Amino acid sequence: MTTKFTPDHEYIRVEGSTGIVGITPYAQEQLGDIVFVELPAVGKVLKKGEEAAVVESVKAASEIYAPVTGTVIEVNGMLTNEPGLVNTDPENAGWMFKIEIADASEIDTLLDADGYAELTL
Amino acid sequence: MAEPSTEDLKQTPLYERHVSAGGRIVPFGGYALPLQYPTGIMTEHKWTRDHAGLFDVSHMGPSFLTLSAPTSDTAADHAAISALIEPLVCGDIAGLKPGQLRYTLLLNDKGGTVDDLMIGRATEGGTLYVIVNAGTKDGDFALIAKTVGDKAMLHRADDRALLALQGPEAVNVMAALMPEATDLGFMQFGDFDCNGVPVTIARCGYTGEDGFEILAPASSASALWDALLADPRVKPMGLGARDSLRLEAGLPLYGHDLDETISPIEADLGFAVSKRRREAADFPGAERILAEREGQLTRKRVGLLVEGAPAREGAEILDASGAVVGVVTSGGFAPSLGKAIALGFVPPALTTPGTKLQVSVRDRAQPAEVVPTPFVPHRYFRKAI
Numbered sequence: 001m002t003t004k005f006t007p008d009h010e011y012i013r014v015e016g017s018t019g020i021v022g023i024t025p026y027a028q029e030q031l032g033d034i035v036f037v038e039l040p041a042v043g044k045v046l047k048k049g050e051e052a053a054v055v056e057s058v059k060a061a062s063e064i065y066a067p068v069t070g071t072v073i074e075v076n077g078m079l080t081n082e083p084g085l086v087n088t089d090p091e092n093a094g095w096m097f098k099i100e101i102a103d104a105s106e107i108d109t110l111l112d113a114d115g116y117a118e119l120t121l
Numbered sequence: 122m123a124e125p126s127t128e129d130l131k132q133t134p135l136y137e138r139h140v141s142a143g144g145r146i147v148p149f150g151g152y153a154l155p156l157q158y159p160t161g162i163m164t165e166h167k168w169t170r171d172h173a174g175l176f177d178v179s180h181m182g183p184s185f186l187t188l189s190a191p192t193s194d195t196a197a198d199h200a201a202i203s204a205l206i207e208p209l210v211c212g213d214i215a216g217l218k219p220g221q222l223r224y225t226l227l228l229n230d231k232g233g234t235v236d237d238l239m240i241g242r243a244t245e246g247g248t249l250y251v252i253v254n255a256g257t258k259d260g261d262f263a264l265i266a267k268t269v270g271d272k273a274m275l276h277r278a279d280d281r282a283l284l285a286l287q288g289p290e291a292v293n294v295m296a297a298l299m300p301e302a303t304d305l306g307f308m309q310f311g312d313f314d315c316n317g318v319p320v321t322i323a324r325c326g327y328t329g330e331d332g333f334e335i336l337a338p339a340s341s342a343s344a345l346w347d348a349l350l351a352d353p354r355v356k357p358m359g360l361g362a363r364d365s366l367r368l369e370a371g372l373p374l375y376g377h378d379l380d381e382t383i384s385p386i387e388a389d390l391g392f393a394v395s396k397r398r399r400e401a402a403d404f405p406g407a408e409r410i411l412a413e414r415e416g417q418l419t420r421k422r423v424g425l426l427v428e429g430a431p432a433r434e435g436a437e438i439l440d441a442s443g444a445v446v447g448v449v450t451s452g453g454f455a456p457s458l459g460k461a462i463a464l465g466f467v468p469p470a471l472t473t474p475g476t477k478l479q480v481s482v483r484d485r486a487q488p489a490e491v492v493p494t495p496f497v498p499h500r501y502f503r504k505a506i
Contacts, residue, residue, distance in 0.1 A: 036431065
């Protein structure tokens, strides 16, 4: 199991051919109180970098992009009633969607934890 | 509209306080101001509704307009200064009592809104307290100065600090610090001495709550800020909470819900067109505005309760069949309601509360219902007579 990051502050936790996608603790802090999360439809095919979800804070809407190309196989329905989980537990209970990774080599193009940490210094 | 980088921005006298308190600084109206403090907009918003929030609104445009040649007759001087400013606004300024404030609108010849502002009659004759918006203040001040000519002097006071203390406990906080100010009724103002510092205090605000706006010398701003925050009932508020509070209170924001094309009637601010001025039809754009008041209008501001994702400024409003009928001018999440709300303009036929409309968010139609504003009831202080 490995976790990779995008410069747009998404993480993807890779488990075999599946990736669990959410936003980083840094990102949730920047966004502030999240009041609404719009998730992709299960079965949707996303291209790397394509808009996958939207999180709304009190003040503004922010797009969440697909870290890799693949098919959405599950979404976190808990976020419909409890969008604040993205704030309180972004890396676990606040995950957003699971994606069936189409091309494993795309994972290598993402940032590792150290690379991402440098970005948010 | 692109905001300049933070280096080009003006700072208020409280800038260092915002930075040291962990405020997230953003550009607003040409100033560097805190969007929020570390606890976030939701917590700040709710604190103001339950206790008292302190806002730095020094970016706004307070000023004093004084007669160049006052006499000893204060009533005559007030009539004279009112006659100078009334041609620009739709409010009855002549009819103000000493120490009374009025919300009014600066209009252009087409009846569109140049700005919304407060005008108050000072207790001494021949002086008006005029408070305009940050983004429009240079233009407003130039317009007022040109209109009054050499008969009056406009003294800008926007180099001072303007603090707003808002919330149900604001009055108790003031009672401990400046007890005389608690004698003010809603929409009254006066000059006070705060531990040797001369301040002008108005009982008004932009949150729908009881509260006070304190104009103080820049040199005393930090001490006053600290003294108010020393009270455990008071927490600092950023621009984010200021916006969500005013939206819940149904109060328009200039440049969004009001602009040079929007009339007071369209903006549902008919109350700001004073009776005496209506009867005299002696304000800019009177012909249009009076006709609109009789029902000849094409759009009107309404409140919308939105289901699902917040509909932000610019989102299209659709009727039940999906046809575009209007646009959202302010929208967001209402922390007090736990729902999305919006202000927008639609044809008058669709303004009845209960009317089912839709809003387009990311190209998807979501249900929205016309509701009366304010979304959250105002709790202004009404003095017993």
